[in-house]
Amino acid sequence: MEPLANLKVIEMGQLIAGPFAAKTLADFGADVIKIEAPIVGDALRKWRLLKDGTSVWWQVQSRNKRSLSLDLKLFEAQEIVRSLIKEADILIENFRPGTLESWGLDPQDLLLINPKLIVLRISGYGQTGPYRDKPGFGVVAEAMGGLRHLTAELGRTPVRVGVSIGDTLAALHGVIGILLALQERHTSGKGQVIDIALYEAVFNCMESLLPEYSAFGEVRQAAGSALPGIAPSNAYQCQDGKYVLIAGNGDSIFKRLMKLIGREDLAEDAEFASNDGRVKRVDELDQAIGVWASQISVEQALEALDHASVPAGKIFTIEDIAKDPHYHARGMIETIYLKDGSALQVPGIIPKLSRTPGSMKSLAPEVGEQTDQILQEIGLTSQQIAALKDKGIAFTH
Numbered sequence: 001m002e003p004l005a006n007l008k009v010i011e012m013g014q015l016i017a018g019p020f021a022a023k024t025l026a027d028f029g030a031d032v033i034k035i036e037a038p039i040v041g042d043a044l045r046k047w048r049l050l051k052d053g054t055s056v057w058w059q060v061q062s063r064n065k066r067s068l069s070l071d072l073k074l075f076e077a078q079e080i081v082r083s084l085i086k087e088a089d090i091l092i093e094n095f096r097p098g099t100l101e102s103w104g105l106d107p108q109d110l111l112l113i114n115p116k117l118i119v120l121r122i123s124g125y126g127q128t129g130p131y132r133d134k135p136g137f138g139v140v141a142e143a144m145g146g147l148r149h150l151t152a153e154l155g156r157t158p159v160r161v162g163v164s165i166g167d168t169l170a171a172l173h174g175v176i177g178i179l180l181a182l183q184e185r186h187t188s189g190k191g192q193v194i195d196i197a198l199y200e201a202v203f204n205c206m207e208s209l210l211p212e213y214s215a216f217g218e219v220r221q222a223a224g225s226a227l228p229g230i231a232p233s234n235a236y237q238c239q240d241g242k243y244v245l246i247a248g249n250g251d252s253i254f255k256r257l258m259k260l261i262g263r264e265d266l267a268e269d270a271e272f273a274s275n276d277g278r279v280k281r282v283d284e285l286d287q288a289i290g291v292w293a294s295q296i297s298v299e300q301a302l303e304a305l306d307h308a309s310v311p312a313g314k315i316f317t318i319e320d321i322a323k324d325p326h327y328h329a330r331g332m333i334e335t336i337y338l339k340d341g342s343a344l345q346v347p348g349i350i351p352k353l354s355r356t357p358g359s360m361k362s363l364a365p366e367v368g369e370q371t372d373q374i375l376q377e378i379g380l381t382s383q384q385i386a387a388l389k390d391k392g393i394a395f396t397h
Contacts, residue, residue, distance in 0.1 A: 002029025003356045007182075009090045010035065010081070011065065012072075014042045016138065016164050017122045017198065018094030019061050020171035025090070025178070026064035027349045027358035033084065033374055034065045034365070038395045041069065041367035052340070059336065060346050062364035068375075069368030069395035076393045078104050083378045085110050085117060090178055094122040097132045107193050117191040118181045120174045126197035136198055138166030145202025146209055152222035170201040230275060231282040232257070235315070236293035236301075244293055244301045247311040249275060260308040261292035336360060366397035 007030040011022040019034070019042065026032040036042055042062070047055050070077040082105075085091065091110065093100060100106060100121075107119040121127055124136010139160055142148050147165070152158040177194035185191060208229075212218040220228055225235035225243075232254070235243040248257035251274060258267035266288060271277040278285060293301055298314050305312035316324070322345060327333050332348040349358040371394055375385050388394040 001356065002358060003353065005029035007031065007089045008087060009033065009092060010084055010088045011092045012081075012100075013092055013094040013122070015044050015047075015094075016061075016167035017170045017174070017196075018092045018120075019044065020168055021120060021122070021174040021178070022065065022092050023061055023063065024171070024175050027360070028353075028356075029358070030090075032065040033370075034062060034067050035072070035081065036067055036069050036367055038069055038071050038392070039367065041067070045367075051338075051342075051344075056344060059338070059344060059364045063336075063346070064361050065365060066370035066374060067365035067368055067397075068371050069397075071393055071395075072103050074393050075104070076388065076391070080375070080378070080388075080394070081105060082110070082113055084374075085114050087378075088114065088117060089182075090118045090120065092120045092122075092174070096135060097121075097123050097127050111191060111193075115190055116185060118178055118185065119191070119193045120178055120196065121193060122170050122174055122196045122198070124198050126200065127195045138164040138168075138170075138198055141166040141170070141198030142202050144199040146206045147202050150220065150222050153224040154222055156222075158222065166198050166202050169205060170196050170198045173201045173204065226282070226286070229279055231278040232285045232289060234286055234289070236286075236290050238293050238298040238301055239295060240297045242298040243315050244298050244305070245313050245315065246289060246293075246305065248289070249278070251275070253310055254278065256308045257289070257305075257310045260304060260310065261289060263288050334360065336363065338363065368394070368396040371396040 004025055007025065009022055009025055009030045009032045011018060011032055011034045013019050013022065022030075022032045022034065034042070040046075042058075044061055045054050045058050048057050049055065070080060072078060072081070091107070107121070110119065111117055123132070124141060125131035125134055139148075142160065142165060143158075145166065148158045148160065150158075151161060174194060174196045177196065181192050181194060209220055212220065225245075227233040227249075230249045232246065232248045235245050237243055246257065248254050254272065255267040258264065258272075266272060266285070271281070272285075296304075302312055302314060314320075321327055322333060330348070331352075332350075334346055334348045335343050336346055337343055346360075349360070372385055375388070375394065376382075380388075385394065389396065
């Protein structure tokens with residue numbers, strides 16, 4: 001049995017943050033009922049590259065879920081949600097604050113229906129504060145959380161990370177919150193509301209930025225491929241034009257690195273014995289490592305660095321990832337088969353549990369694919385379900 005097999009989750013999110021949190025729970029056995037808008041469903045179905053009219057991303061984000069399609073603006077659909085809530089353990093939503101309340105689904109009212117309910121609310125700025133009503137997307141949260149300021153070459157335009165990292169960080173914080181609330185529920189028997197703001201999830205990962213500003217007035221600036229205050233740690237261009245990433249910032253690692261590149265003088269320099277000294281002369285160190293790297297290919301560099309036990313790596317493209325033996329050995333490249341029989345590679349499941357691992361149990365659903373099944377589970381007859389469809393309250397694909 002998977003670790004979350006006894007949990008029922010209602011997902012009312014869309015796009016990335018809420019659905020990613022629910023996907024993580026579904027991977028480990030939770031029964032996730034995804035409530036989608038009529039006909040078109042979750043907008044993610046049409047994001048990025050489409051196969052037969054549906055995003056291939058959809059097969060990752062919504063695997064192991066069941067789809068119930070309702071028009072939540074209608075009272076009868078809201079009543080169906082309340083019926084589902086009676087038996088649910090967790091509700092996940094990532095709408096703009098106030099949306100649930102406008103549908104008559106205020107979490108405090110839902111807790112009266114089911115006192116054990118755990119409600120995860122993910123939004124741009126949180127459910128309180130002066131910015132709560134502003135629309136918030138992950139990219140804006142990454143900027144507000146301090147990340148975007150650091151992702152650039154010094155003096156150049158800050159760039160985004162390349163994926164929706166703000167949404168994903170918020171989702172993972174949300175999953176942590178759910179697991180904490182479940183643990184506490186064992187003692188109290190009560191549920192609670194978890195309030196996750198996208199920008200706060202990003203800010204929580206900003207390491208020493210705030211204490212450095214508080215203590216020294218230091219505003220960390222963008223540093224390109226380097227890691228400010230930790231040396232040496234950078235990307236160095238090799239003879240073939242590719243880059244090798246080298247993290248030689250451990251004291252003993254640094255000595256091994258310097259001996260490898262033929263700079264025993266730097267290895268024995270007393271000022272370089274610890275990180276604070278190395279940071280003062282980081283440009284000198286980067287230049288020395290850069291000269292060494294420029295004379296060999298990236299593969300030659302990696303072989304030498306591995307032999308010297310210096311942490312290093314190349315910059316992987318997705319083609320590199322898909323072909324990498326370690327990814328395959330760890331089960332991180334999984335192949336699924338779509339309904340038309342075609343194969344599709346998708347990321348494997350983490351974290352990896354030794355005794356109760358997660359698994360892929362079903363493909364991502366069509367809009368409303370399980371509408372009838374789910375409505376039957378809450379006691380509706382075939383006639384009642386047909387009537388809901390006729391009224392435009394419930395939908396199936």
